[in-house]
Amino acid sequence: MWIKWIESSQLSLKREIGSDNINKRILGKEQENKAVDYLLSKGYTILEKNYLRKTGEIDIVVKSPDDYLVAVEVKYRSSDRFGSPFSAVNYTKQRKIYKTLLFYMSEHNIPMDAKCRFDVVGIYGDNRLEHLINAFEAC
Numbered sequence: 001m002w003i004k005w006i007e008s009s010q011l012s013l014k015r016e017i018g019s020d021n022i023n024k025r026i027l028g029k030e031q032e033n034k035a036v037d038y039l040l041s042k043g044y045t046i047l048e049k050n051y052l053r054k055t056g057e058i059d060i061v062v063k064s065p066d067d068y069l070v071a072v073e074v075k076y077r078s079s080d081r082f083g084s085p086f087s088a089v090n091y092t093k094q095r096k097i098y099k100t101l102l103f104y105m106s107e108h109n110i111p112m113d114a115k116c117r118f119d120v121v122g123i124y125g126d127n128r129l130e131h132l133i134n135a136f137e138a139c
Helices: 001-019 018-041 091-107
Strands: 045-054 056-063 069-077 116-124 129-132
Touching: 001 018, 018 045, 018 056, 018 069, 018 129, 045 091, 056 091, 069 091, 091 116
Parallel strands: 069 116
Antiparallel strands: 045 056, 056 069, 116 129
């Protein structure tokens, strides 16, 4: 009886959440970890991962070797059939990242005139990684 209940619970949970969503989250975390490893190898300091506020989420907040506060968006594309990873960071996404970085700066007592920028790390299905520095201006 318990086994049937557990099996049916797991099945309904899979239907509710969707196994595709779970796989995408796992894949997303793997790609973010690749981006973290890359940034560390380039001398960046990781300040926070997955900084989430009501305005949005910043995948990685780092301090660059040249002392910039950087909000890094990580985008993965298995192919370029739907565009590059960079094209996925549209104006709406940029605004969310910008507003969320303002929250981060406020919570961490970072002056609003501090040097900051917005980077995008694009990762492709063939494991290519591209780092677009200063990908967009503050909105």
